[in-house]
Amino acid sequence: MALLTLPLDAWHRARGGRMVEFAGYLMPVQYEGIIAEHQWTRENAGLFDVSHMGQLFVSGEDADAALEAVLPIDLATLKLGALRYSLLLDADGGILDDLIVSRWREGLFLVVNGATKWDDIAWLREQLPDAVTLNHLDERALLALQGPAAFAALDRLASGEHPLAALTFMRGGRFMLGGVEAWISRSGYTGEDGFEISVPAEAAVAVADLLCGAPEVKPIGLGARDSLRLEAGLPLYGHDLSPETDPVSADLAFAINKRRRAEGGFPGAERILGLLTSGAPRRRIGLSLEGRMAAREGAKVFAGDREVGIVTSGGFSPTLQRPIAMAYVDSDLAAEGTALSLEMRGKRLDARIVPMPFVPHRYHR
Template sequence: MSDPVTDPEMDDIETGTLPLDAWHRARGARMVAFAGYHMPIQYDGIMAEHLWTRTSAGLFDVSHMGQLLLSGDGVVEALEKMLPADVASLGEGRMRYSLLLNETGGILDDLMLTRRADGFYMVVNGATKYDDIAHILDNLEDEITLNHMDEQALLAVQGPKAVEALARIVPGVDTLVFMTAGAFDWDGVPLWISRSGYTGEDGCEISLPAEAAEAFAERLCAEPEVKPIGLGARDSLRLEAGLPLYGHDLDPETSPVTADLGFALSKRRREEGGFLGAEPILAERAAGPLFKRVGLFVEGRQPVREGARVLEAIDGVEGRVTSGGFSPSLQRSIAMAYVPAVLANPGSKIDIEQRGKRFAAEVTAMPFVPHQYVRKGA
């Protein structure tokens, strides 16, 4: 799922205001432009915020994301025509990661889908949400209703102490396990909370009315474990967790097979097909991809960034680094890249060139830092 990057060219983009804009500024956040909004990139420094989240609990404002509710007769069938997920078997309060695809099998966006009593709740990326809405509407029958829940804010509290802190404010939230969700109440404010996130840590995402967001954020940050964390640290956390970033690691030219997201193609849907882009995706899956997304340990401490060349090529087509940085947790340079599939096994040696300088790298399994999700029976 997408986050802002520190790009000085974005400072001139016309931006809107999110519900917590003034709250972030009052706490000293450095704001940057992304997806049509000003977003907090950091408060006390990306490294410190990253490590705080890994050891305690960080509060992230992700209200730029698109929150959608799809309902009506035939909504399951409509979603299964668009998504490669097994929507029909998704129980109430259960979540599933899935993908919006084009006809050639390219990824238009990645998303989270949850079945609720009132329909299917979908969270899509902020930078693509309006294109996503248009794509979904183009593929829906008239009897299906799509509600863009733009009156809702979205917060995420992440880290090993996140659920403990949240449960003091919202009793019962600790009964959720990874990839489950439910309706809760905070002083009369309705909350929709999922035990999920984008950092690899345990934690929750909280959808709530925008007018209640500041009071809720203030109350949560009154807990000693919780600090507000900028989206710069969210990006470094998701990289360590091996989670792809749409618009960087994923795009309309990349298929789920090449992106190593085969788990998003459910077994029944692989066997039956019938979703947008199924034919080319299943053909590629059978034949094997030419390139594959992998994790890399990069020699030295200097990070390699998006756009660096992977010098190993197939028929003159080189691979590429799509995300990279210095890992605060591991104290070494890491990256995600597309490399020839024959070199995608852990231990394979890769050569990278960035601004005329060569770097040696080794393919490694992801995540770089183990996930800390709390699953059923844990």
């Protein structure tokens, strides 16, 4: 299939973005360098183009009940303007995708992963009743402004019914941004304070120019987004999450709240509720490696000569100045401080289980 382009494709190229294939799109992996962009975001504010992600809108009679039948979410507690992390699960409790659900006045706004959005749309349309409408908002772009200076930069530009400062982590609202109506939520996937901004695709260039006109803001590529989310201990679908993983093993049981645990009624509930009671046979953990060589996805994990797991994400941490990784290991070896080794290029790398996030989150709560 031909690769798709983002609304900002020419904008990225004009600013020196090196374009690569990702999730069926051509996307900028870097501009001036991954480490420099990573550090800029940690110290200032970076603008990420995440328009490849799926923006969906669910509305109609009993939309809440219809979504609760396919997601392990309690929508009765989701207030207007609030966001909630959730999971799309198969009949065995395997993770088909992770996503964010927001309550708008008119219905429910979902943001799903770009690599899975077409499958998600097909699956949801098959599962949802005829009285519920699912719209793919493919005429919209999605930008993420992340970093400690993100609020200061955006606050000078955005106006709305409520001040931008009223938004805390996982809250959103409608604002005007340079004459463009935008849905802005205080969220993101870097571990930093920041915002995700949904705007009409035809306004994406004007909004990106407006934001990058602020001295605190630079465009940032996929490379730094990945190193930031790894430091934040955040799983990436297709790497750390898949239909072969379940929410308990993935350390995402928080996404299944008290009422849904008591009532069930979501795909894979029987298996997942059993794992919550008895424990999962393996767990997603964080690893700090000795030396300078980074472990990559697929590296085998050993306890002595016993193979006990596999690395799902890994790289060199620019903030910590050492290699870090996420892996799934047997639960009896998942305790903090456990010494393990990883096999890379025929060599064994010493590693130790450490808490995640590797770098503390700085969300504005």
